Amino acid sequence: MQVAVINRSHHPLPAYQTEHAAGLDVRANLDAAVTLAPLERALIPTGLYLEIPPGYEAQVRPRSGLAYKHGIGIVNSPGTIDADYRGEVKVLLVNLSNEPFVVQDGERIAQLVFARHETVQWQQVAELSETGRGAGGYGSTGTR
Numbered sequence: 345m346q347v348a349v350i351n352r353s354h355h356p357l358p359a360y361q362t363e364h365a366a367g368l369d370v371r372a373n374l375d376a377a378v379t380l381a382p383l384e385r386a387l388i389p390t391g392l393y394l395e396i397p398p399g400y401e402a403q404v405r406p407r408s409g410l411a412y413k414h415g416i417g418i419v420n421s422p423g424t425i426d427a428d429y430r431g432e433v434k435v436l437l438v439n440l441s442n443e444p445f446v447v448q449d450g451e452r453i454a455q456l457v458f459a460r461h462e463t464v465q466w467q468q469v470a471e472l473s474e475t476g477r478g479a480g481g482y483g484s485t486g487t488r
């Protein structure tokens with residue numbers, strides 16, 4: 345699938361790191377490094393502007409390496425980039441560790457996964473169909 349992109353960053357476009365990777369690693373585009381104190385969050389710019397085809401979205405997902413090694417997550421994970429969004433793609437990082445974390449310019453901070461989505465029209469009804477599960481949830485089937 346082709347996606348129009350403007351790259352106003354001083355880094356290469358997000359790239360797949362392996363042949364069948366789902367995510368394109370995206371880099372922080374910073375004039376200066378950003379330090380995240382424990383539990384601090386920051387909106388990190390990427391310098392990227394997308395024109396996603398209608399019917400698709402881009403998900404902004406965390407990188408497991410940053411999560412495991414440094415406790416870095418994405419507050420609104422997975423972030424949603426709408427097809428009609430024309431602003432800069434940003435990544436809302438949070439430091440869930442006990443130590444400060446420095447986000448360096450050019451660091452691969454997240455990954456973009458492009459996905460199809462449906463657009464629904466509501467069909468309002470009085471009753472829903474019966475199922476074995478019914479309203480059971482939140483562990484209703486047990487834990488083991």
Ligand SMILES: O=c1ccn([C@H]2C[C@H](O)[C@@H](COP(=O)(O)OP(=O)(O)OP(=O)(O)O)O2)c(=O)[nH]1
Pocket residue numbers: 404420422423424425426427429432433434435436
């Ligand atoms: O991680 C993210 C999430 C969102 N966005 C941009 C693209 C998206 O299309 C727009 C709006 O995001 P969302 O709908 O999640 O935020 P909202 O709080 O509902 O804001 P809005 O009222 O603008 O939709 O912000 C990002 O750049 N990064």
Ligand SMILES: [Mg+2]
Pocket residue numbers: none
């Ligand atoms: Mg919204």
